[in-house]
Amino acid sequence: MKKILNALFLTLLAVFTFSSCSDVPAPYDILGEGDVPGLTGDGSKDNPYTVSDLKAKADGTTVAWVQAYIVAGIKSSTDMSISSENDVVFGTQPTGVKATAFLIADDRGESDYKNCSAVNLSGKTAGCSEVKAALNLVDNATTPLPRLVTLKGTLVKNTWGLPGLKEVTTAILEDGTIIGEGGDEPTPPVGGVTFFEESFASDKGTFTIEDKTRPTKVSEIWKWESYTPETGGTASKYMKASAYISATEKEASESWLISPVVNLTKATKASLTFEHAHKFCGDPAKELTIWVKESTASDWTQATIPTYGTNQDWKFVSSGNIDLASYIGKNIQFAFKYISTTSNVGTWEVKNVKIVGEGEGGGPVDPDPTEGKLIFTEKYGSDVDANILTATTAISSFTHWDNSYSYSATTADIRAIAHRTPDNTTETKKVNNIWFPASKSAEFVISGINIAGHTKFIVAYEVASNVYATTETDNLNNLKLTLNEKEVTPTSKEVVGNGKASGIFHEMQVEISVAGTDNSTLKFSTNGTDNKFGLRLYNIRLYAAESGETDPEPGEGTEVLFAEGFGVMADYAKENKTAIANWTHFDTQLTIVDTKATADIRVPAKTSTDACLWLPSSFSGTDKSTEIEISGFNSTGYTSLTLSYDLACGKGNTSQTVIKVKCDGTEVAVPAVTLEKANVFYPVSITNIPTGTKKITFVSDSENTMGFRLDNIKLEGIK
Known part of the structure; x- marks a missing residue:
């Protein structure tokens, strides 16, 4: 200093x-x-x-x-x-x-x-x-x-x-x-850096298990074991994969042992090694494999294991160095994939897993906040207490959606449950959630989403399993996602019942690369085989991922179609509470019409010169309904239209949905967010503005009982 x-x-x-x-x-x-x-x-x-x-x-x-x-x-x-x-x-x-x-x-x-x-x-x-x-x-x-x-x-x-x-x-x-x-x-790069290490000395550590196919007579394929093998072997503790039933009963199976996210963002060299033993395989190179991916990607890539054992004994051998050069500078996951066939059911034992190399850092990684443009958030109206359901409701009958998309379901319904999380398992405040019943195929679909112009997306959401007993285990990736017909399976996340409460919500996130359209569809689905306990879905967020690696080329990126802040009031005594038809200080040349002649232009106080629009309250039988129509802008050829504005209410703890928005006469959903403080401007953003919109109308009706101020209206889009 x-x-x-x-x-x-x-x-x-x-x-x-x-x-x-x-x-x-x-x-x-x-x-x-x-x-x-x-x-x-x-x-x-x-x-x-x-x-x-x-x-x-x-x-x-x-x-x-x-x-x-x-x-x-x-x-x-x-x-x-x-x-x-x-x-x-x-x-x-x-x-x-x-x-x-x-x-x-x-x-x-x-x-x-x-x-x-x-x-x-x-x-x-x-x-x-x-x-x-x-x-x-x-x-x-x-x-x-x-x-x-x-x-x-x-x-x-x-x-x-x-x-x-x-x-x-x-x-x-x-x-x-x-x-x-x-x-x-x-700090300069150093050699011999250990980026990740797991010996499996006492359990599976931070790895997770995902059974793709498991024979009904096999309770678990991957499991931790401590064993002293036959003569010539070495006593050890390891993770073991086997779908063995009997010498005469052989069935196909597939199970993955998946690592946590490993930080290679500051590595300059890295390779994966482990020790393994195997026996009874038909072709170890096909039945026992290693796979790698970027942490946010959905697709895995097989890597080559240089060295296998003899397949005739239980002696552990080194896998040899598995080069991770393609993943330098990234957060990654790797997985051990085991399969059996109707002809061969092998056994694979793995221990002393390491990623070593040169550079800085390493270790498991906590997920970063999602980065990119938020397209929408859907909590099924749960931010408003009055919307919380008291009975199971069909999707087709539900009316408290946060957005104006089309919603449909097969078998699934919507109901309310306490929003318990791993950090707060005793929460009593309820939220609405989509219920996917146990042992049934079900789906929930959101359609009419405008994501044209984007090709890479992140879907974040919360999901809960109905596991309860301490002997019950479920995998939250049994809830699959599909965006525009591109299906992805989330990274494995196992949950175990705690014997105290079911329905603990966990944060999940997947990345999907697919062409977005102005009428895209997002689907969540389960099948009756994997969904054994029932799953709940809440707090869906869709982001258009932004790489930030290059500057936009001319013609790309978001453009402002108009920005209206109602100008500056030059003379408070003469101009405060001026009718819109008489106001001369607009920021734009738009056509702005007060169809009911009830609103006016004013400033929050005499000391302020920043003008805003006043939407009067209706109370005690007085009708002060207002419709402010804005036209004269050109949105032709633009996609991903977003309307934003600042809103303040004369009373705190009031929902911003009181002021409604229409596009060419059709109402669009305003996010259900509470304006906590009175007379304080809060930003509002609506991402589902229809392509080709020519007129935007702000509507104040009998729900407005305290008066609202509206300012800084802006429309943006991508061309």
Whole structure:
């Protein structure tokens, strides 16, 4: 920190020195490749970036220092991405926040999350755990904010929905204390790094098991075992795969032993090795195989095992090095795939699994928040207490959808249950959920989704199994997903009953590559064989994944079709409460009509000049219904239309759905979100605006009993 202060002093001294010499030309910079105009720092320890610099420089690869104030936490209930001020907590000691992230800002008094950057503390690189321990807002709740820190990490375009920092390896506190790695330069790659290791000394560790085909007489194919084999073998503990029934009874089977996600993002070389023994196989190279994939991908790729045993004894041999060069710089999973046939039923034993190589980091990876453009969220109206069901309801009869898509089902229905999670197994607040009954084939379909122009998607959702007894085990990937006829099976996730409560919701996520259309279909389905206990589906989120690797070519990317903020009020005394027909300070040349002549233009207070639209309340029998029609824009040729606006209500805890939206006369769904505070603007975003829309209407009816303010209306699309 002394270096930072010294650098600031020298900078000020230089400014005064040069300003006193009239014959010295004004300083200027020649930008080199990769430089960004307007940066106030250079990202070094002595001259760190600001938050503004971070936003300009973020590219997903640059490692730099950033100095800023910790000003807010992210609510523990926030899903994947910050979408409004309801997702963050400002204040000197924020509570109810996540331990894995916080917000930083240039201004110690900042109160708008849009001016902040997010810091993701879930890094695996050396130093990250120390930084998390020292700075997270849960374990350090007594340390007041704002808190000045200087952080070293990777500058990314999107974490928690904002530009920010990941893999934060070092922090310098205001008193000069250094947490984590320290130093100016990145730690050089080293040899002999272990990125992952599992010996199976006591159980299957963090691996999961997925039985694709299991004979009815076989209770489990993969299982942990400790055994002293025949003469010449070695006593050991391992994972064993076998579908053996009897010498005369042989059936086909397939079962996968799947690793957790392994971090190779900073590896420069990596290879997988393990020890294995096998016997009774017909062709070990076909029946005992290894498969690898990127953690978010759905398709596996077979890798070659260099060395197998003799297939005649139980002696363990090394597999040899399985090269993972194709997966350097990525998070990966690998799996041991066992199959048997009606002719050969072998046995495979595996232990001492390692991924080693050169580079930094390693170890299992916690899932990052989903990154990309949110297309929709569907919670079946559960954010509004009055919508929670009291009885099982057919999908065709349900009316509280969060979106205006088409919904259908076969066998499945909708009902309510307490929203219990692994972190809160005693929750009593209920949510609506889709029920897929046990031992039956069922499906739930959402159609009419406009995702034209995108080819890569992430579907995030919560799923719960009805397992209860401690002897009951289910796999949540028994709920399959299909997007536009492309079916994927989620990564295996086993759950076991706890003997106390069933229906514990777990977060799931899959990636699907398929061409999006303006009438796309998302389907969730089960079959009667795999779904043994019944499954529940909740909180579906569809994202159009964004790689962030290249800048858009001309003609690509999101364009603003119009942005109307109603201008500035020049004279409060004369202009406040002006009828729309008489207002002359619009930002655009759109046609804006108050069809019932009940609304007006006003400002929140005399001290403000930022005008907004007032939608009056209807109460005590007074009809103040309002319809504001906006036309004169051209959306022809645009897809993925998104309407956004700011909305404030005169009363807190009011749903933003009170103000309805129509496109060419047809109502579209407004996300069911509560405006918690009175007279505070909250952002609203509607992603399902129909292609070719020519007129947008805001409707206020008898539900509006406290009055609403509407501002900053914007329509965007992709052409």
